[in-house]
Structures are given as structure tokens and as C-alpha cells.
Amino acid sequence: MAKEKLLVIPLGGLGEIGKNMTVFQYGEDIIVLDAGLSFPDDDMFGIDLVIPDMSYLIENKDKVKAVVITHGHEDHIGSLAYLLNEVNVPVYATKLVCGLIEGKLKENHITHYELNEVHHGDEFQIGAFKVGFIHTNHSIPDASAIFFKTPVGTVVHTGDFKIDQTPVDGLVMDIHKFAELGHRGVLLLMSDSTNAERPGYTESETIVGGAFRKAFTEAKGRIILATFASNISRIQQAINTAVQFKRKVAVFGRSMVNNVQIAIELGYLDVPQGVMIEPDEMNRYPADQILILTTGSQGEPMAGLSRMAANNHRSVSIILGDTVIISASPIPGNETSVGRTIDNLMKLGANVVAGKEKKIHVSGHASQEELKIMLNLVRPKFFIPVHGEYRMLKKHGEIAEMMGVKKDHILIGDNGQVFEFTNRSGKKAGHVNAGRVFVDGLGVGDVGNIVIRDRQQLAMEGMVIVVMTLAKGTCHPLAGPDIVSRGFVYVRDSEALMNEAHDKVAAVLERCEAGNIREWAVIKSQVRDTLSRYLFEKTRRRPMILPIIMEV
Template sequence: MTREIRLVALGGLGEIGKNLMLLESGPDIIAIDCGLAFPKDEMLGVDFVIPDISYLVERKDRVRGIFLTHGHEDHVGALPFVLKEVNVPVYGTKLTLGLARRKMDENFEGPFDFRVVAPRDVVEVGSLQVEFVRMTHSVSDSAGLIIHTPCGTVVFTGDFKLDQTPVDGEVPDYHRLAEVGERGLLALLSDSTHADRPGYTPSERVVGENLSRVFYRARGRIIVTTFASNVPRIQQVIDAAYKYGRKVCVIGRSMENVVDVAIDMGFLRVPLGTLIDVRDIRNYPQSKIVILSTGSQGEPLSALSRMSVGEHRHIKIVEGDLVVMAASPVPGNETTVSRVVDNLFRQGAEVIYTPESGVHVSGHASQEELKIMLNLTRPKFFIPVHGEYRHLVIHAQLAMATGVPPSNVLVGENGTVFRLTPDHAEITGTIHTRDIFVDGYGVGDIGHPILRERQSLGEAGAVFLSCVLSKDTGEFITPPEVKSAGLTGTKHQEAVASEVINVTRAYLSTLSREELQDKEYVEDELAAVIRRLFRNELGRKPLVMCNLTLI
């Protein structure tokens, strides 16, 4: 039996999201998590981004299973796309697979094999034994993985914080983690999201206390938005509503789905008669209503965004409404969230959104909790995961501060290949990885060149030119046609078209009949001539597309 393992990062290192790590031991490969990332501002038209699984597909006969740590989209959202290529058993806790199943229903046709496990259950796959261990995070039923290999034991924390008073009462399994550390841990791979935050992350229960105070003071309707998957937060909203005699209406497809799954599986406790349908809101006074809505990240099509501009078909913001933003903006979403908050104020609502309000706490461990995890498990080797590069570096420094030798700490990025033996760890190289863009029904069929075209369209508009010429004489058979979009106002379009036609005639008149036959070359050169025209005359750089037809 081999005495080395390889860890291959296909996503989640040097970025937030798209988490997918492979562990290879001899002939056996397992995948840990299978997530997506949401598009950056410059990824125009992209719905989301998934990992490049080419490396995995090439070795699919060796893949024994996919192990999920929790139900957030950055850990399960790519599952339908991966299983289309590598259909293997998927292991996870009850709620994790319940949330993942909703993603499968949306994007997958055909059979799939979900296998529910409980904390401390051990799954044997090939030469590996994978044990699930209870962790706390901002979604219930989260777990870490203790992976027993012929080379030694590896702990993968998943996303976590060390919450001493979680809403569901399920604290992290300190005893099992300490036991693994006592017996000797080969490597720890630990969540780095908040490695740059000193101290401890507050307990989720603190949010419940602050929500209760907010609800007590409110006189009108209350609208609360949070991450749809944050079941503990949803539970505390329901608890506060019930305490003050309010009904709860859930709005937004993703929120409705999570609430349905969590209730069905027993992770959300709702007093009888507390939930009402949106059509029944009119039957109650405003002071007796709580709306639980999607849109905490300012998503343009979310329920809260539509409310903020008066476009939601059921809910209109009125004077006296109190909106509680019970989530902090994910990096990159600050502008869209601020826009929604501004619009809510314009509609007459009061909005609670600042960090000082205490209506949101993170689900990720801060520095002191990360040190506790390191000291509990006492790993020989340490690899920080799940974070942007600065988070990984700072987490590496924390590990060294707790006594892990610098030579035993490895920091990588997507594509990095780590090799571990009982006595040595090293980075042996990288594999090629890239972002795979999902755009509507298309998966991976657009890349950065198309995104650059879309950006150019958005920034400077476009010009479309069509010319029909005689193949024999080079004369125009019909006048050139010019269309522009996003470039000038209507009253200037004729003048723009005239200028384009003039430079087109002038350029084509310089070409010999032989040169005209190279259609692609002529189209490219003509587009360059027209771009220069607009750069010189208007200081703009539109996208120019030319179509030359020779008859």
C-alpha cells in the first residue's frame, strides 16, 4: 500500500467560492465539496462560475465519491454539472443532501446516488476511511471530515466557527478533534475566510437577542433579509415573530425552498399557524406581519430588490416599514447592497443595516478560534484553504505562531498539487485550471474574449457594417448598411452612418480585386479603420463588426 497522498486544489484556494479539493491515495480519489462561485462585476451575463474538472474527468474511473461538508452553494452548487461527467456516490449529512437535492432538481436529469451520513459515521471507500465530525457554521448540520489514509490522518474542517451556544445546541465535536490530535494528525486543512479578523466570532445566539429587541420596538411591518441557507438565523426570526404575536411570510424562491427542506427534515421548528401565504398578508394588520425575504446581497432580481423599486407584485414598501439587513455584503456586493438600502429609504422604510446593529454575525472562525483548532488537532503539516490569498498567508502565520514549523506549512492556489508522506510535505507542481462560466444553458462555451466583447458593448456601444460587393469588379451592389447601438443619440445616427460609409468606400477603393478575396482579412482591417474613426472623432472605442459579402 502506498505511503503518500496527493491533494489537488481545483477551487477554493486564493478565492472565496468554487470549493473543490481532491485527495488521492494510490488508486483512490475522493472529492471534497463541489461548489460554485458567483460572477464578478466584469463577468457580464454570467450566471455563476464552476471549477474546471478536466483533471477529475480524466481520472473518473478512480473517483470513489464526493464528500460534502455543508449545504452552501459555494460547496454544493456545482454538483449537477460535475455529476453529469463523473456520476459517483455523494455523501453528506441529512440537511446538506436535502439542500443539494434542490440544486439537482434544477439542473440535472437522470439518476444520482445520495448517501446520508451522521456525525461520527465512517464511510469506507477503497483504501480510505472518511469520518464526519460535527462543526458549527451558518447553516445547520455542517460537518468536517477526518480522513484516515495509509499515509496518516487528514482533517478537513470545512467552513466553521467555534460557537459555544449554537441555536440548535449542536456544538463542535471538540472531543473527537482532540482525540485525533492526541493520536497524531498528519495534516490539517482549515477554513481561512476570517484569518485576518482578531479575536472570536460572536455566537449566532447574539443575533437572536438583538432581533428580539428590534421586534419589540417595531410598530409597523418588519421585513428581514438574510442568506437563504442560514437556517439558524431563519429560526431566530421565526422565534422572535412568534414571541411578539406576528405572522411570518416567506418570499423568494431560494428562501422558500430552504424553509421547506428544513421544516421537512426537522431542522426548523415553526409553531402551528405562524407561517402564512403572501396572499393572506392583507388579512392582518401591518403590525402583525414579518416578511422573510431573499435579497440580502442586492441581487437585482431578488424579492427585496424588487420591493425597493416598487416592482414586487405582492409587497409594496410603505411609510413605517422596518427592513432588517441580517447579513453582511459579500466582498464585491457592497455597491448593489448600498443601492437597495438607498432605494428602501426612498420608499419611506427605516433600514437597519450597519454592523453595529448586531443583527448579523459571521459563520467563520476568527483568529483565536483558528488557533484553538490548531492546538486541538496539533497537525504535523498545515495547509490553509477556503480564502483569498491574503487569508491563506495570514492563516499560515497563525499556524507557525502555534508551533507548526514553517517548513511544514504549505500555501497554494487553485491548481496546486500537494504531496504528503508520513515525514514530508511539499508542493510538487500545478495543473492547469480555469474558470468555467455558466451562462443560461451554456456551460463553458464562453470565455474571457466574449466577456471583453460584452464589456466593450457596455462601455462604448457597437457599430455594425454590412457591405455587398461584386466579386469581379469590386463595386458596391447595394449601398453599405450601418447600424449602431449605445453609441450616439438618435438624431446623430445618420451623421455617424454617413461618416462610416465614407471611410468604408475610401478603404475598399484602395484594395485590388485579389486583396478583396481575403474576406476575413478585409473585415478585420475595415473594422480597425472604423475604430480609428471613432477614436479620433469622438474619443470612443466601440465594438465594430463588419460583414463583407462577395457576389
């Protein structure tokens, strides 16, 4: 009989798409599943990356025994370097994932780590947990679901998955293993909710191959194909089509170059001899014998293209007759900028192939009917929908209920939620710290909400700085007040406004002097109030006002 309770604590990925990280804790043992990052929202000005708040793991450092990784996407491995910096424990992942992780850690100058390659079908003990990896399909090869056999029962976490009956590498999902686990009894299923709102089935990745062949048939000049650097199967299909149409392939974009190299080395990408060429060899071939594979430095497919569209790509200029294939769907929120990029490519003379109807991109996540199959295979006692915004989690919960999971066994939570399980019960039990940590340049966590709020105000309204040098112990200005603004108004056109603002501040100083006010805080706040009121009245804007006093 188990003495302890199993705690399941998502630190990322609930109520959001991205920065996936889940803690599994039994007694003195913690295993972390995935260590992802997310990219900043529009209003997180200047932020490069967002990673989960890992303070719970740092506080419980001694208990953490391992990190297990489901697959090699940034939203599952992107914060691993930050985690290992704080809590350096062994990492377990499949072959391709290990290759991608090694690249990441090297980039982050992490040299001491223990990375263990696992195979689908392996089972091994880590503390109180028996851990196993199950092969699934996703938009990157070598993806896994992971299960834990614990003293209170078996937990299955799907990772990101779809059920592809005809995957490009021929390796279908190991449905049998899910069936076997389900047959023996599963306490808890945690399943990918990204496409929970989408009816039906997600199309097979191989459908894209057909769309590529159609586009290649119609193309008269060069073909430039943009996709996610991590989508090795997509890249394989592009290369296959290039071989079929006798085109040479040149690869652009740091992530794409790295991933292609890793995938070839590890045997996940099959490229016949003589197909790949170096970028500078392109001019040796006629336009209709060239395929350019491109992505951004972070693997974002539009980044390279948008530089080509703006005519400032280092080595590729769009020429009349180019065909551009965008094999990706815009990241939500980016639709406008993707549209602008397409417009600019077309203005430069390119023919652009993009859009859902053309089947030039398919999703890597299971739709409703596949989610039902997973629930039906695993038949869990408890269900936690993961990887999704709230409405997706909720929808996935409704699907689970339809599939026979008891309503009060469906647990929907947010990041930091502690889910507590015995072999017969499951419930929510409080919260631990969880949230967003901003990465900006070299800084991790040094930009917080106050700095972001300042950036938002600066962005919207600009800044007015008032400097004055006062005679020691008085409000008598020896120099200034000088008023300088940035992001507020054209100074040239606003001389009268600025002159009057100056007079207002001078008047405040006179009043302070007359009233014998000496505290800088009081003087500053009066300057700020007076100027703020005046500028709002004249312009209906509220710039950040920053009074600076010096004393001589």
C-alpha cells in the first residue's frame, strides 16, 4: 500500500501554448517532464524569450532526480539550459532529441551535463518511478509519450501528438502500448489539447508531399520553400520532391542548417549524394534547378522570408519568376505581418503558394477524433487536459466526459496548480509559485512587470525629461529647467508647447522657493503633476514625465 501521495504540478503549458514543464513528485523523488520556452506576446516589449518560473524546483533541488523530454521542439527543450544551470540532473530523451538538446546546451555554454539516450519501448527506474517512452507522431520525428508507473498507479503524458497513419518516416504511433497500458489500468492521462477545438482528424504529413509536387510542377524558376527548422519530415519531403524534379537544394538560416546537419548525422534525414549544394554554388545552376530551403535563426519560417521580401537578406534576392512556398501556418497574432510579407514578395515578382486550401501545411496536433481515440485507448480514471489555452482545455475536458471519464475526475487547472493523487482519489490541492520569467538579452528575470509597464508607457506616449540644477538647499535654478522629449512630439513643430512647458516648471520652482519647500520628492511630484496636466490639456497624451534635480 502506498504511503505517499503523487503530486502532479504543471509549471508551464496550462492556459497557454508553450513553455511546457510538468513536475511529478512522489515522496522524496521529483521527475520533471519537458523544459520548454515560449515566445513573448506583443505587449511584452523587448523580451526575447519567456521561460517558466522554476523556483519550486530550485527550492526542492535535492529531490529532483531527472528530466525526461518528449520531443525536440523549443517549447519542450528551450528552457532546459536554464534549468540545468540551477538544477543539474540527468536528462533522458530519444536519439534525435538528444542531438537537438546537445546543440542547445552548447549554444548556452553548458558543458557539464548527463544526457541519456533512451529507446521507445525501454522502461527504467528513477527513484519511485518506473519510466517508459512510447513512440508517437508529431511534426518532428522521434517524438514520445511518456508514462510513469508509480506506487499509486500509472500516469500517461502524451506530449504533443497526432495519429498519423502514413507518416513520412513510416513509423506509425505505437497504439499497442497505449492499449496495453489502458488494459492494465491507468490512473491519470494528461493529453495534448492544442487542437481540441478542431473537429475530425488532422491530415497526414504525407499530404503535404502531394502539394509540394503540384507546386514544383507549376514552378518555372527557382523555388524558395520556407518552413519550421524543426519539421524534419517536412524537410525530407521537400528534399524528396527536389530529387524527383532534379533540383539542387541550398539551405539557409542558422536553425535550419544546424537541424539538417544533426538529422543527417543521426540518420533522421535521407539526402542522396550530390543533392545538397552550398549557397555560393547556386549560380552554377539554372533557376529551374534550384530549391532554397529557408527559415529564421530561431527556426521561425517567416523570418528569412521577411528579410527577402524587404530586400535585405544577406544572400538571396527575390527575382521575377521565383516561386515561394510557405509551408507553415502563421503563428496566431502574426497574420498581418505574414500578409505584408506575401505582398512584398509578390511585388518583387514572386509567385507565392500558401494557405490552408492548398494543403501546403498540416498541423502536428491531434484533432477531436484522435483525442477520442487516445482517451478510448488509455481509459484513464482521471484526466488532466494539458498544452492549451483555457478554452481548449475546457473543450478537451468535455470530450473526455463524452468518452466516459467521470465529470469530477476531469481536472482543469492553471500553471502552479498542485494535483494530488492516491490510488483511488484525485483532487486539486493548492498552488506553488509559477509564472513567467522574462529573458532579455543576457538577463534572466531582471526585466519584470515594472520594467515592462514602463516600456508600455514609453511605447504609447513617449517621455518628457525635466532637468534642473538647483542652488544647494534652495529651489533656485542655476541651470535649467531644460525639457527634453523622446517619442512624444516633433520638437521642431512644437516649440511653443515646449516653451510654455518650461515656463510652467519655472513657475513651480518659484512657488516652491516662496513656500520654502525643500524636499526633492515634493518638488518632483509638483513638477510632474503640473506638466502632466498641461500636456494632457494641450495634446490629450500622457507621456512619462521624469524630473531630475541636481544640486550645486
